[in-house]
Amino acid sequence: MQPxxxxxxxxxxxxxxxxxxxxxxxxxxxxxxxxxxxxxxxxFRRSHDESDAFLGxxxxxxxxxxxxxxxxxxxxxxxxxxFCGLTYANMPVIFPAExxxxxWRLAARYWGNGYVTESAEALLDFxxxxxxxKAVVSFAVADNNRSTAVMKRLGMHRAAGMxxxxxxxxxxxxxxxxxxxxxxxxxxxxxxxxxxVEKA
Numbered sequence: 001m002q003p004x005x006x007x008x009x010x011x012x013x014x015x016x017x018x019x020x021x022x023x024x025x026x027x028x029x030x031x032x033x034x035x036x037x038x039x040x041x042x043x044f045r046r047s048h049d050e051s052d053a054f055l056g057x058x059x060x061x062x063x064x065x066x067x068x069x070x071x072x073x074x075x076x077x078x079x080x081x082x083f084c085g086l087t088y089a090n091m092p093v094i095f096p097a098e099x100x101x102x103x104w105r106l107a108a109r110y111w112g113n114g115y116v117t118e119s120a121e122a123l124l125d126f127x128x129x130x131x132x133x134k135a136v137v138s139f140a141v142a143d144n145n146r147s148t149a150v151m152k153r154l155g156m157h158r159a160a161g162m163x164x165x166x167x168x169x170x171x172x173x174x175x176x177x178x179x180x181x182x183x184x185x186x187x188x189x190x191x192x193x194x195x196x197v198e199k200a
Contacts, residue, residue, distance in 0.1 A: 010066060013119065020071065024080075028080040031107055072119055084104040163180050165179070166179050
């Protein structure tokens with residue numbers, strides 16, 4: 001049986017659309033991959049050609065279960081902002097097989113508006129309610145306080161016993177190798193949402 005095609009739009013929130021990538025997203029994707037602030041915790045930045053090639057692979061990454069890094073778009077204007085998604089961690093030496101990670105990257109001019117938290121909340125709900133995923137992890141360079149702050153806002157718990165030195169970070173960048181890990185289970189997600197309802 002052939003896999004069913006994945007819809008262009010995966011999810012919508014009050015302000016955002018999470019969708020597959022379009023050719024018109026190229027300039028935004030180039031900007032993200034070349035920005036020294038956005039890429040401060042990565043060992044390299046991509047040239048325009050490298051960025052274009054990677055963009056071409058992103059839609060191909062979506063498996064028949066709908067996991068992948070989706071483009072974020074502002075509902076009001078249609079502007080692309082960056083990406084947020086769920087994908088297999090694909091580091092068998094570090095994580096058990098089939099471990100799902102949540103990750104994001106946003107153009108710097110859109111920082112500070114809560115877009116990553118909003119999209120990640122929608123994806124965690126999708127993971128636990130729609131896809132019955134048993135746990136989701138997120139990881140970042142230990143000093144990447146901006147990303148770990150999002151993990152905390154999402155209610156993910158610190159999984160210090162899973163911290164690791166990233167195998168794909170070269171030895172020439174030792175300050176970027178150590179990664180901290182946060183995780184969440186469906187039960188934690190349910191409790192977190194119940195607490196938010198109580199506070200409302």
